[in-house]
Amino acid sequence: MAKLYFRYGAMGCGKTMQLLQVAFNYEERGHQVCVIKPNTDTKHGEHIYTRIGPERKTDFCFDKTTNLYEKITKEYQNVSCVLVDEAQFLTKKQVDELMKVTIDLDIPVMCYGLRLNFKREDGGFEGATRLLQIAHEITEIKTICECGKKATLNARFLNGQLVTTGPDILIDDGKTKIEYRAICPACYEKYQKGEK
Ligand SMILES: [Zn+2]
Structure with missing residues (x-):
């Protein structure tokens, strides 16, 4: 089947x-x-x-x-x-x-x-x-975070800053640098608290 x-x-x-x-x-x-x-x-x-x-x-x-x-x-x-x-x-x-x-x-x-x-x-x-x-x-399908641990999350970065709100699909306006990075939950927390 x-x-x-x-x-x-x-x-x-x-x-x-x-x-x-x-x-x-x-x-x-x-x-x-x-x-x-x-x-x-x-x-x-x-x-x-x-x-x-x-x-x-x-x-x-x-x-x-x-x-x-x-x-x-x-x-x-x-x-x-x-x-x-x-x-x-x-x-x-x-x-x-x-x-x-x-x-x-x-x-x-x-x-x-x-x-x-x-x-x-x-x-x-x-x-x-x-x-x-x-x-x-x-x-x-596994992949690795920048810290070497297993990455499970997709983080959106605008001009290098993690963002956790906004539209699901972001249109590139040519002015803001839009990036997605696969990271681990620990690094996500660190970025959120501004420790990274
Ligand atoms: Zn990490």
Whole structure:
């Protein structure tokens, strides 16, 4: 039986790299895959990029109104796997549609994304919350904080200062330096108290 997978990790842990590796493995063995991402991430258009080089064009980008079950049923019935980048931006309904893809079409769906938003709040990412609730398999892709411990949080820094409030999606105005860093809870606290 095909499964719905959620592979989560903090920013920069290599999620997209792993997604591209899985796509490559399928294709090398003569199987077709369907690689998709939400159009929330507009800076790279229809492409998926990684920090260390590899990239590819997506099969399609979707918005919050796209019915993923219908789209995949109509156009991608013959693929061996569906791979979703930035899966935290899925809606709850879309995660349920992807579950239906695994059940009705017997196609495995692998979702890669963040578990938590920069505010550390439950429900910060609807897609991540739903995937954590219903995915058949959940795995963490680990990464390291600047102090050497395991990083589990995504912190937003504006001009080098940690911020814990603000909109979920921040538009770059060209004036403020926006940065996201994967850090451990201890370092997060230190930044919050101004000890770092
Ligand atoms: Zn740390």
